[in-house]
Amino acid sequence: xxxxxxxxxxxxxxxxxxxxxxxxxxxxxxxxxxxxxxxxxxxxxxxxxxxxxxxxxxxxxxxxxxxxxxxxxxxxxxxxxxxxxxxxxxxxxxxxxxxxxxxxxxxxxxxxxxxxxxxxxxxxxxxxxxxxxxxxxxxxxxxxxxxxxxxxxxxxxxxxxxxxxxxxxxxxxxxxxxxxxxxxxxxxxxxxxxxxxxxxxxxxxxxxxxxxxxxxxxxxxxxxxxxxxxxxxxxxxxxxxxxxxxxxxxxxxxxxxxxxxxxxxxxxxxxxxxxxxxxxxxxxxxxxxxxxxx
Numbered sequence: 001x002x003x004x005x006x007x008x009x010x011x012x013x014x015x016x017x018x019x020x021x022x023x024x025x026x027x028x029x030x031x032x033x034x035x036x037x038x039x040x041x042x043x044x045x046x047x048x049x050x051x052x053x054x055x056x057x058x059x060x061x062x063x064x065x066x067x068x069x070x071x072x073x074x075x076x077x078x079x080x081x082x083x084x085x086x087x088x089x090x091x092x093x094x095x096x097x098x099x100x101x102x103x104x105x106x107x108x109x110x111x112x113x114x115x116x117x118x119x120x121x122x123x124x125x126x127x128x129x130x131x132x133x134x135x136x137x138x139x140x141x142x143x144x145x146x147x148x149x150x151x152x153x154x155x156x157x158x159x160x161x162x163x164x165x166x167x168x169x170x171x172x173x174x175x176x177x178x179x180x181x182x183x184x185x186x187x188x189x190x191x192x193x194x195x196x197x198x199x200x201x202x203x204x205x206x207x208x209x210x211x212x213x214x215x216x217x218x219x220x221x222x223x224x225x226x227x228x229x230x231x232x233x234x235x236x237x238x239x240x241x242x243x244x245x246x247x248x249x250x251x252x253x254x255x256x257x258x259x260x261x262x263x264x265x266x267x268x269x270x271x272x273x274x275x276x277x278x279x280x281x282x283x284x285x286x287x288x289x290x291x292x293x294x
Contacts (some may be wrong), residue, residue: 001087004107004231009080011047011250012235016074017060025063035059036231052081089150092142094151097246102155104227106240108165112226114265116172117180118189120152121159122196127189128152130181132215160200168204170265172212176207176282187287190279207278216265224258
C-alpha cells in the first residue's frame, strides 16, 4: 500500500491548480487561453479526472512562475495521477467499486473505518465469497466472484504487511449479531479477526454496542472509511458506502464532519480488550470451538 493513490493525487492536483489561480487572480478561461489549451482540458484537470495532461500542468507552472520546490511537488502529483495500480487491469472482474477502494488504500499511513458489516479488509475468503455471491444481480456482467475474493484477500495482505498502514475500525454490533453467512462461516470469520488483532499491533478493532450512547445523539447513516496518506501530508479522503455507489470526499469541509463523528463513535465503543471478548463470545455461540471455554 506504499504507492500513492492516483485518485487522491489527482484530486490534490486539481485543488492545487485552483489555488494557484486564486493566488494570481486569474480565471480558468484566460489561463487556458494563455497556455494554449482548451478550457475543457483545464476543467478536467481541476476536477481530478483520469490522466492529468503533463504538458498542461507544466505550462501552467511556467506561466504562473511557480517556484522550483512547489513545481516539483505539483509535477510529481501529475505523474502519480497517471499511474495504474495492481487493481486497474482487473477492475471489471473484481468490481469497479472494490477497485476504487483499492486505489484509495494505496499509499496510506492509516485507515479508519466504521462498518455495519464485517469490514472487507478483515474478511476470510469463505465469508467474502458468501457475501459477494449474495446479490449477483446487482453486479455487472463482467463481475467474477472468484476474482473479487482474490482481490479482497490481496488487499488484506497489503494491509497486514510490515510496511502496511495502521488500521482502526469501529464495527457496529449489528454486524456481529445479524448473521451475513452460515453460522460456521461467521464463527470462523470472528475468530479470524481475533487472530489478526493478536498478531498485528497495527490493527485495532472496537465494537460499538447496539445500546451505546453516542455524544450529541449522532449516528452515521452509512459505513465510511477515512484515509490518511504518507506522501501527501495533511491529505485526507473519506469514502462513504451507499447502496448504489461510493461517495469520495477530499475537501476539508466534507471530511471534517466524519473526523468529528468518528471520534465520538470511538469514545462510545468498547475498548479493544472488551471488543475481543465480545467477538469470542459471539463465535462460541455460533459454533463452539473444541477445547475452548465459552
